[in-house]
Amino acid sequence: MNAEIELKLFFQPQDHDLLIKTLNELPNAVPQETLNLSNGYFDTHDLQLRRWDMGLRVRGFNEQLEQTIKTAGSVVGGIHSRPEYNVSIAQKIPDLSLFPAEIWPAAQPIDALSASLECIFETNFQRQTWHIQHQNALVEIALDQGKIVAGSLSEAICELEFELLSGSPAALLSLAIAVAKTVPLRLGKASKAQRGYQLAGKSTAVATTPLDPFELPPSEPNVHSAQKNMADLLERWQLIEQRLCAIQGFGHHPLWSQLIECIELLGSATWQVTPDKSIADLFHVIKNLVKTQVELHNKQQDLTSAEQLAQLWRHPQYGQLQLALVSLALTVQA
Known part of the structure; x- marks a missing residue:
């Protein structure tokens, strides 16, 4: 199990080439291999995994297959932190019994759950990555560009993720701020999975009404x-x-x-x-x-x-x- 800590940012398609140039020129940047990733996101028809705040995918890359499940985590600003479990598999259909038993709710029949899974949507994109030593931390920067596909519908992916491999989360922000001085970026709230469920019509439509008024606490601020x-x-x-x-x-x-x-x-x-x-x-x-x-x-x-x-x-x-x-x-x- 890995405790994934990452900062997700969005960029606009016209900035793709400038982003690559900027990342290549960062101090201590070491380019990694570029991968074409195909991802199928699975859930039951009634979205049982979604209701448990879990995300399940099968990823294909370099003629390999890997199933991943992310369990409930937290998001503060743009920093995402979620427990993640990865298992290599030989088929495109996930097998939930390969994950640790303790991640599941008690008395849950995993075999029956596994048999009822279906692919809800796909995300297919090219990922370019860099490893950077920065402020006594090792950070992986991943640039993803491609599409989310649900039936006949599709939506663009233009994301930049800073993942902490070792060291302090502050290094993520320091690097991101350095990149944002050259390329227009913004905080990314919705994950690919959240956007995919939305595109597939499996989650409530985004409201367009005004939010409730924000009230500052009546006590003296500290x-x-x-x-x-x-x-x-x-x-x-x-x-x-x-x-x-x-x-x-x-x-x-x-x-x-x-x-x-x-x-x-x-x-x-x-x-x-x-x-x-x-x-x-x-x-x-x-x-x-x-x-x-x-x-x-x-x-x-x-x-x-x-x-x-x-x-x-x-x-x-x-x-x-x-x-x-x-x-x-x-x-x-x-």
Whole structure:
């Protein structure tokens, strides 16, 4: 069993070549082999594994097959941590009995569960990887580009993952921030599996209604409460993005006002943790960029909310601010 700790970022397709150039030029970067990966994600018809917060896949690469199951974990900002079990197999259908018995709920008939599995969706992509020694840590950077496929539907994969092989998680953020100075990146909330279930119609559609109002605690703020507010607001930022991307049609939407409010509240919470001028400057830039984007959209009304966000994501400061906040949250926790 491995305790996987990774930082997931999204990029836009037009930045693929610049990303490769940037990663090749990082100090101590050692390119690894490039793999073409085919992945089938399995579950029962009633999504029993999903209800247990488990993800099961069979991956094919270099004429080899491997089954992997990820059990319940945690996500803080963009840092993902989930227990993971890998087993080499000879067939494309997973065999659950090959995983450790202790990962399953008590009295669960594994043979019957295994027999009821079906492939829900596939993810097929090319993965380029680099190993980098950085700040006494070993980090693997993986660049994935390809597609999620569910029946006749497909969705693009453009992801950059920083996985900690050894050392401190802070090294992930340090490297990511270095890359984000050159290439526009942003925090990735949804995993390939989450997106695949959504595409296959096996999970609830993303809502497009405004979120409930965010209320700051009535007590006098301190560093720890401010840090919790930061984490909650960073999560809220990503939820607002998800909902804006799901909106069909044109016209202004109240979620844009909530995005501006969220960034302003984050700025206040962050100032209670640190008076770092560089972060304050990023807040000022991003808040103005969002407000300008909304003002232009209100005049032209010829862009969807997803297209508006894509324009915002072209500004490197957008992802730089998100990463600076995750890094600060990790520092405060330590």
